[in-house]
Amino acid sequence: MKFIAARLPGLCLIKSEPIRDKRGLFARSFCRREFEEHGIDPNVAQCNISFNERRGTLRGMHIQVHPHGEAKLVRCTRGAIFDVALDLRRDSPTFLQWEGFELAAESRAALFIPKGFAHGFQTLEDASEVFYQMSEFYHPECARGVRWNDAVFGIEWPLEDGIVSERDASYPDFQADVLA
Numbered sequence: 001m002k003f004i005a006a007r008l009p010g011l012c013l014i015k016s017e018p019i020r021d022k023r024g025l026f027a028r029s030f031c032r033r034e035f036e037e038h039g040i041d042p043n044v045a046q047c048n049i050s051f052n053e054r055r056g057t058l059r060g061m062h063i064q065v066h067p068h069g070e071a072k073l074v075r076c077t078r079g080a081i082f083d084v085a086l087d088l089r090r091d092s093p094t095f096l097q098w099e100g101f102e103l104a105a106e107s108r109a110a111l112f113i114p115k116g117f118a119h120g121f122q123t124l125e126d127a128s129e130v131f132y133q134m135s136e137f138y139h140p141e142c143a144r145g146v147r148w149n150d151a152v153f154g155i156e157w158p159l160e161d162g163i164v165s166e167r168d169a170s171y172p173d174f175q176a177d178v179l180a
Contacts, residue, residue, distance in 0.1 A: 001028060003038045008087050008094045010114035012040060013101060014073075015046075018108070027108060029075070030133070040112050041071045043135045050130040052123045058162035060120015061069075061086055061146045061155075061171075067177055069115035070136035079128025080104035081121040082158050086146070087180055089116035096174075098155050105129075118146055120168075122157050144178050147171040 004013040016027035035042040050059060061084070064070045074083055086098040101111055102124070113119050121130060145168065148155065152174040 001031065001034055003034075003040075003060055006085075006099055008085065008097060008099045008117075009092065011085050011099060012038065012112040012115070012129070014110045014112060016108045029108070029110065030073070041114070041135050043071075044073075044133045045070075045137045046134050048132040048134065050132070052128045053126065054131075054163055055123055055124045055128075056159045056162045057124050057128075058120065058157065058164045058168070059149055060084065060168065061118040061147070061153075062120065063088060063116075063118040063144050063179075064136060064139060064142045065144055066142070068136050068139040068142040070134050071115050072113045072119055072135070073110050073112060073133040074103065074113065074121075075108070075110040075131050076103040076105050077129045077131045078105050079125035080106075081123050081128055081130060083111050083121045084119070084157075085111065085113045086120075086153055086155070087116070087174040088118050088146070090179065092116070092174065096153060100151055100156070120148055122159055122162055124158065133154055145171045146174050146178060150174050
């Protein structure tokens, strides 16, 4: 696996290194030892799947706060997505900055998102599926969100007029106390 540090500290793009032969390919997608060597929390408490029927579906921006903050390893297993991580760590020099990555089933790349980041994505193809490995169990009392189109962040989504849930569209303008 190749671990590629992103612009925002703690984010890491992880690319598989497939071995190909006449049957197809084989590649590792997770190795606890390699993750630890790169300073990435390898703990997996639960895994989630998100299937999205239509191109343009937008999910996010979600975060689980202290004391149950979670790191995520996100990969697109079918179709393609534009995946966004937003730094909401108050003590970070990149607080309120975001970074986006195209993840596609074909590339088999994954994005590691550390604790303290909000996460969301927009589907670039119909029938896109996303697989998440989470470092913490879901705790609804710690679940928070910020609005995907809040001007404070200026996230540049690739597709206009996305399909957004009522909950995700209803988050108020950003206030730092949402992280408490």
